[in-house]
Every structure is written in structure tokens, then in C-alpha cells.
Amino acid sequence: MFFSYVIIKFFIPEGKYNKMKTTFLLFVILAIFLNSLILHSQTGTVNDIGDPYTNPMWEYYSDNMLSTVSAGKGFSGVASNGDISSICLNPASPVIKNKMQFYAGSTIKSNIYLIPKDNSYYIGNGFPSIFVGGIYRLNKYFHLGLIYRNDFSYKEYYNNLSDSVNHMFYSNGEVTNQMVTHIITIPVLYNREVISVGANVNITNYRANQKVQFHSIGLPNYNENTYSTLWKLSFQFGFLFHLNEYISFGATYLPGMTEETEWYLDGLDDIPFSSMVKYPDRFNIGTEIRLLKKKLNLTLDYQFSNISVYYDYLKNRSDIHLGIEYIVDNALTLRTGYFTLYDFRNIPNKLVEWPGGTYSYEQFFITFGGSYKYKNMSFNIALMDSHLIVNSYVSHTKFNWGVCLDF
DSSP states (O other), X not given: OOHHHHIIIIISOTTTSOHHHHHHHHHHHHHHHHHHHHHTSOXXXXXXXXXSSSSGGGTTTOBOOOOHHHHHTTTOOXXXXXXXXXXGTOTTOBOOSSSEEEEEEEEEEOOEEEETTXXXXXXXXXXXXXXXXXXXXXXXXXXXXXXXXXOBEEEEEEEEEEEEETTEEEEEEEEEEEEEEEEEEEEEEXXXXXXXEEEEEEEEEEEEEXXXXXXXXXXXXXXXXXXXXXXXXXXXXXXXXXSSSSXXXXXXXXXXXXXXXXXXXXXXXXXXXXXXXXXXXXXXXXXXXXXXXXXXXXXXXXXXXXXXXXXXXXXXXXXXEEEEEEEOSSSXXXXXXXXXXXXXXXXXXXXXOOSSOTTTTOEEEEEEEEEEEETTEEEEEEEEESSSSXXXXXXXXXXXXXXEEEO
16 A cells, blocks of 8 residues: 555544644645555556656745855845856856866755644755866866756655554654755856856756655554656856946846656556656846945846746746845955745645745845955855744745865
């Protein structure tokens, strides 16, 4: 017996949860339930409802924002020159002063607890969020690099489940769902003083895991594990234009996709089913103004994603990113910023029972950051927090660090 039996029979014991908690629990198991309906079908069936994990509905939390410099100034900088990590915003942004640059960084996110006064259900860090790689100057104008990064990741966890499985009574159980995008990026950059153009060649593996476990003293553990995988080749394009030494403009475009993930169940050789995946087109545009002999830099970005393409329980995202950067001296740079992450749920649509009411997923991030340069190294940190302006249902904190070396 697979997930649908486990969910209906054991995850919602009668009378155990009040109405609010039951709603939250339904949200936790919704994705498993959608897939369980399909896993009982014939091998090779396509789930037209859509993959519940590999999709943009989780982006209120899953975006790791791996460029530390950009993160410190409101995750802005589409029109800014920066280190190699700036390809997260614009593949035309990096400036390599020497022959080669190497970068390593990571993001840590605080958990979101979705049941009040109960830590048994939360959204948290999934696979470690890292950016590591280098870029090489082929000649005066052309650059080529190789990077590993995981831009999106999260883990959904619920415990304190109890009842019987296969006629054996268990005192405790847990569900863990996790998704991560493993990306190998080859940045290709043509850089002139006035204009730069670039492209990220991305080889992406979308990977999701579902684990159901029950355990109790004196009984054998009950485990069910499924996973999905999807490989995709994509290209992100960008340009950066310096109008003069004080003003620059930039824009990027990442095409969307419609594909199918392949789901596997441990112990089975065949593919039980495929699940539809739709990712949006993403378009970013920005400007940077440099003042006070270019010691004070102001950035403004507009970022758009047509995530309603996934299904009509999502609305398109339009967000503003503002940043301030002040170069104190040759060694120290300070940053702050602000960006929006508006509620992009389409509440009237009842396909998904979201926990939280209207606007409860609204987030307004305040950011702080800085860099310290020592010889050929730069040490960067950034903090992004959405509790300070409005403490919403999904407010959380991201801490980002990175180290850059020029050779």
C-alpha cells in the first residue's frame, strides 16, 4: 500500500487536530497526496496536475540568493559590475582584474514554522546551499568560467505522526520532502569598457526526495522513499551598458521551460510515472548611479517572473530591489538595501489549500552587508531579514558569506 493509504488512514487521526492544525497538515501532505494518486496508475503515466515539489510555488523561501555582494544591497545589481558570483543576477556583470578569479560562498536560512506554538512542521534548509567556481580571462575581452551552484533548495518536514501501518501500531512517524537544483554553469563573457554581454550555459539537475518513516520500540522501522530527477540545458542572457562613468543600465532574460520529472520508488526498476514541470520566464532590468567620486553607488532593479504559467493558483511575480553601497576605503565597503517578495498565491483558486490568509506571505526584506579586501582576497558577508517591516506568516532570515580570490 502506497502514500494515499498512509495519508488518509494514518496522517489524520479523527479528533486529533483542531481545524487550523488540520489545514496546516493538509498543506504538508498535499504534494504527497497528489503524487500518490498517480503512483497507483500504470507505469509511464504523466501527472498533468504538476510536480508538487519542483515548481516555483516554494520561492517565498527556496531562493538562496547566492551572490553575497548583491545580497548585501537588496539582492540588486543587474547594472553593476562585480565578482564572479554576480552571474546569479547578470552573466554580463563580472569584472576580472587579473588572469583568474575563484569564488566560494554559501547561504544559510532560518526555518519557517507553519503551525503556531508547534515545531513539528517547518520549512527549512535542504541540501547545503553553495556557490563555488572560477572564471578565466582568455584574452583582453573574452572570459570563460566553470561554476557549481544550487540556486533553489528547501526541506519540508513534519513529525509526531502516529497510527498503524500494515496492521502494526507505531508511536511516531515523520515525513521529509526535499528539493534542490544542482547547476553546472559555464559563464561566457565579452567585456568592453562601455558594454558587456554575457551568457550562462546552465546544465541543471532538478532533484526531489520524499521520505516517509514510522518507528516504535519493539517494531521494525517502516520506510518508503521516492525521488524524482530532471536534467535540463538552459541559457541565461544579459548585457550591461555604461552610459558614462556615473550611470549604467543592465538587463537579463532566462527562458522558461515545460518538461517532465521522472519519479522512482526505491526497490522498483521501472519508472512509476512522470510529472509535469513548468518553470517561468524571468526578466530583470536595472540601473546603477555612482556618486561622490564613485564612492557611493545606488542600485535599482525590477525583477519579473511569470510564475502563473505553472498553474492558476499562482500569480506573476513583480518585485523591486533597492541597494546602497559605500566604499569607505580601499579595504572596506559597506552595503544596505531593501527588496520586496510579494504574496504570489492566487487565493481564490482552491486547488491548493494554502495555510495563512490573504497577504500572509507578503515579505519585505531589509539587508546589510560588507566586504573587506586583503591583498588579493575579498571577504564578504550579507544578512537579509523579512521580520523588521512586517512579521508575516513566512518571514525568515538569510545569512550569506563568500570569499573571492584573484590570481
